[in-house]
Amino acid sequence: MIQKTYKKLSPEQVAQYERDGFVCPVDAFSREQAQGWRAQLEAFERAEGQKMARGHNFKPHLLFPWVDEIVHAPQILDAVEDLIGPDIRLFHLSVWPKDPGSGAYVSWHQDSTYFALEPACHVTAWVALTDAPIEAGCMEVVPGSHKLGQLRHAEMQDTDNLLSRGQELAVDFDRSGTVYMPVKAGQFSLHHTHLVHNSRPNRSSDRRIGLGISYIPTSARCSSPVRVTAMLVRGEDRFGHFDDERRPQALAGPEERAFHAHAVGLFRQMNAEQAGGKVATVKR
Numbered sequence: 001m002i003q004k005t006y007k008k009l010s011p012e013q014v015a016q017y018e019r020d021g022f023v024c025p026v027d028a029f030s031r032e033q034a035q036g037w038r039a040q041l042e043a044f045e046r047a048e049g050q051k052m053a054r055g056h057n058f059k060p061h062l063l064f065p066w067v068d069e070i071v072h073a074p075q076i077l078d079a080v081e082d083l084i085g086p087d088i089r090l091f092h093l094s095v096w097p098k099d100p101g102s103g104a105y106v107s108w109h110q111d112s113t114y115f116a117l118e119p120a121c122h123v124t125a126w127v128a129l130t131d132a133p134i135e136a137g138c139m140e141v142v143p144g145s146h147k148l149g150q151l152r153h154a155e156m157q158d159t160d161n162l163l164s165r166g167q168e169l170a171v172d173f174d175r176s177g178t179v180y181m182p183v184k185a186g187q188f189s190l191h192h193t194h195l196v197h198n199s200r201p202n203r204s205s206d207r208r209i210g211l212g213i214s215y216i217p218t219s220a221r222c223s224s225p226v227r228v229t230a231m232l233v234r235g236e237d238r239f240g241h242f243d244d245e246r247r248p249q250a251l252a253g254p255e256e257r258a259f260h261a262h263a264v265g266l267f268r269q270m271n272a273e274q275a276g277g278k279v280a281t282v283k284r
């Protein structure tokens with residue numbers, strides 16, 4: 001029997017993704033590279049007088065050439081290609097910062113909720129700009145839960161929840177066999193859009209920062225009537241389901257900021273439309 005060859009992942013890792021819905025960790029960049037990117041992110045936060053926290057954490061690949069470099073890195077795209085094929089768009093990107101000692105957490109959820117992707121086949125590469133050990137609140141997943149399909153979520157507004165709509169699984173599920181996905185600065189993990197996961201507050205002494213980059217095959221479409229943007233990062237698009245995204249040339253220049261605001265606005269409209277205009281329940 002001829003074994004299929006892959007660009008980055010081993011056959012065992014591809015089989016694990018199919019069976020368990022995740023792969024972790026995968027080496028990509030040096031610790032020094034990751035530290036350099038963290039320094040750029042934090043310099044921007046200081047200059048703006050605002051952290052890239054909830055409400056300001058979407059689509060930084062449209063603002064910063066250094067994030068554009070990460071999302072196009074062959075170390076990541078080769079692994080993504082092994083899972084979803086050679087024609088790839090970047091559908092969404094969130095920065096996930098957790099300050100030490102803060103209550104910031106991510107509730108149990110599936111990424112597919114409010115993404116309206118058909119088929120629901122997107123894969124998220126979570127790229128660590130800092131170490132993300134268990135005590136810093138790395139992701140925790142329910143192996144095999146990606147096979148359950150889309151589960152029901154409720155919107156529970158809680159300012160500490162980093163999810164923009166506060167979505168949380170509204171059905172009971174077995175938490176006895178959960179697995180943590182610790183990663184070191186420069187490594188990444190991969191998870192399926194239906195995988196049930198969460199992350200707890202950061203109890204370490206350093207900040208925990210990662211980029212959650214959601215990639216889709218160009219054949220996938222977003223079923224929302226709001227037409228959103230997505231960046232072609234590898235291969236070709238023979239389907240035309242998305243409007244293209246502009247690659248940043250300058251560090252958060254006026255054109256970058258204008259296009260970023262446009263794309264984030266459409267993405268939020270799509271999310272709201274998918275949530276059916278529901279008002280979130282206040283948790284605290």
Ligand SMILES: O=C(O)CCC(=O)C(=O)O
Pocket residue numbers: 096106111124126137138139197198199210212213
């Ligand atoms: O960064 C985290 O703690 C959660 C990230 C997450 O939920 C995701 O990338 O899908």
